[in-house]
Amino acid sequence: xxxxxxxxxxxVYEGDIRSLKVPGKKxxxxxxxxxxxxxxxxxxxxxxxxxxxxxxxxxEIRGGVVEVRHNTIILLADSVT
Amino acid sequence: MASLKEIRKRIxxxxxxxxxxxxxxMVAAARLRKAQDKIVKLRPYASKMHExxxxxxxxxxxxxREQAYSRSSGDxxxxxxxxxxxxxxxxxxxxxxIKESLRIIDEKYYDRYRxxxxxxxxxxxxxxxxxxxRDFLIYEDHSSLFDDLTFDNCSxxxxxxxxxxxxGEFDRVEFIYNRFRNAANQDLTYENFLPVETDGEKDDxxxxxxxxxxxxxxxxxxxxxxxxxIQFYRTVLDSYVAEHGARMTAMHKATDxxxxxxxxxxxxxxxxxxxxxxxxxxxxxxxxxxxxxQ
Numbered sequence: 001x002x003x004x005x006x007x008x009x010x011x012v013y014e015g016d017i018r019s020l021k022v023p024g025k026k027x028x029x030x031x032x033x034x035x036x037x038x039x040x041x042x043x044x045x046x047x048x049x050x051x052x053x054x055x056x057x058x059x060e061i062r063g064g065v066v067e068v069r070h071n072t073i074i075l076l077a078d079s080v081t
Numbered sequence: 082m083a084s085l086k087e088i089r090k091r092i093x094x095x096x097x098x099x100x101x102x103x104x105x106x107m108v109a110a111a112r113l114r115k116a117q118d119k120i121v122k123l124r125p126y127a128s129k130m131h132e133x134x135x136x137x138x139x140x141x142x143x144x145x146r147e148q149a150y151s152r153s154s155g156d157x158x159x160x161x162x163x164x165x166x167x168x169x170x171x172x173x174x175x176x177x178x179i180k181e182s183l184r185i186i187d188e189k190y191y192d193r194y195r196x197x198x199x200x201x202x203x204x205x206x207x208x209x210x211x212x213x214x215r216d217f218l219i220y221e222d223h224s225s226l227f228d229d230l231t232f233d234n235c236s237x238x239x240x241x242x243x244x245x246x247x248x249g250e251f252d253r254v255e256f257i258y259n260r261f262r263n264a265a266n267q268d269l270t271y272e273n274f275l276p277v278e279t280d281g282e283k284d285d286x287x288x289x290x291x292x293x294x295x296x297x298x299x300x301x302x303x304x305x306x307x308x309x310x311i312q313f314y315r316t317v318l319d320s321y322v323a324e325h326g327a328r329m330t331a332m333h334k335a336t337d338x339x340x341x342x343x344x345x346x347x348x349x350x351x352x353x354x355x356x357x358x359x360x361x362x363x364x365x366x367x368x369x370x371x372x373x374x375q
Binding site: 004006007008009010011024025026036037038039040041063065067069074076078079 | 119122123125126127129130133136137231232233236290291292293294295299300303304307311314
């Protein structure tokens with residue numbers, strides 16, 4: 001799956017990944033390959049990205065929204081630390 | 082004709098002025114590039130957000146699209162946000178905004194100005210200096226925003242304005258600022274901020290059905306403040322970029338003018354020098370003549 005993590009100030013992450021964990025408003029969830037199309041708002045928490053080499057990267061976000069469609073993920077984060 | 086020494090002094094002073102203006106031009110050009118970079122980086126976020134918002138709003142009922150930020154209790158209390166720069170030396174950049182604000186107040190909001198229901202928020206010292214010295218109600222001054230122009234700072238301020246709007250402190254919030262077209266041109270822009278005007282944009286971008294979490298309505302409630310913050314950030318950033326463009330152009334012109342002035346002064350200097358040499362020769366010749374005539 002391809003992912004882009006974007007804030008208003010920069011592109012934080014871009015690349016091919018295996019899995020994504022996000023703090024959804026209704027509860028945290030994980031996105032794997034061929035996930036159904038979804039739009040969800042996110043709350044403050046940790047976003048975990050696992051890349052093709054099984055390496056995890058973590059991002060603390062203050063809130064945001066994620067869109068998943070056709071194995072393409074776009075995560076708009078308010079701010080990332 | 083001015084004496085040689087005077088002209089020399091003037092030439093050297095104009096030369097040092099030119100040095101300063103050309104240095105300022107360079108600084109403005111560097112800042113312009115940096116600020117433009119920020120706008121470019123904002124673009125993917127802003128356009129994706131817009132796309133999402135439209136994608137959702139075509140799927141929900143018209144009645145549900147009406148929400149807190151698009152309603153206003155009246156039309157009486159107006160907040161004008163005037164964006165200028167903190168520093169001068171950028172041509173007519175600031176004066177254009179101030180003049181336009183005055184024109185709008187005069188034409189549209191004169192009654193509200195008399196009733197004291199028109200308030201002005203200034204972003205930029207030049208606007209603050211102008212409006213605070215005159216008989217205007219300043220809501221708040223946020224000139225320090227330019228010292229650290231980040232999305233976080235802007236969104237905190239946008240939050241504050243949005244809260245004031247929801248509490249009924251204002252019925253309408255509008256922007257007056259310079260929008261960047263290119264380094265030499267700014268477009269004076271008068272723009273609505275709140276209430277949100279739901280434009281009838283209905284171009285279906287995707288026909289796909291999404292799972293919406295928590296729900297379409299809740300997502301839209303969250304997205305609208307976010308887009309407002311982006312609009313606020315973009316506006317201030319746009320003005321900031323335009324300011325540096327204007328300063329660069331102004332300093333470029335000043336440098337050109339100084340160069341021309343130096344050329345004219347040089348000409349004058351040489352004319353004066355020649356005249357004085359001619360005088361001296363005349364004196365010598367006349368002196369010799371007088372001696373030989375004896």
